[in-house]
Amino acid sequence: MTEPDQPSIAQTLFELRREHRELDALVTHLQATGFRDELQVTRMKKRKLLLKDAIARLESKLIPDLDA
Template identity: 50%
Template sequence: MDPDEIGPRLELLRQEHRDLDAAIEALRERAVADQLQLQRLKKRKLQLKDEIAVLEDAMIPDIIA
């Protein structure tokens, strides 16, 4: 991925991650929470976290010792 594209992509992923936090919390507060939907949201949130970590690592230059 082009280094100029990493920053905007990271921000987009971080926003989606925050949105999922809010959606998960709202679903938990329901009297009858949909466990399958909750599981799907949590899985997507973990996928986003992994993708964010990969992009953050790509932004750090390799240091040759």
């Protein structure tokens, strides 16, 4: 990976983590208030999982490759 890629990856990670936190807070709030649209909650949870996977992939790109 070249050096210029790291700032853009770091920015993307920041945005993905923020969206994940916001979704988590929203799901928690909706469940606590008795929101009953399970389909909507399920879609939010699925989006959270997709974000988590994307975050993990990008974090792995930031780890330098070591020659064995």
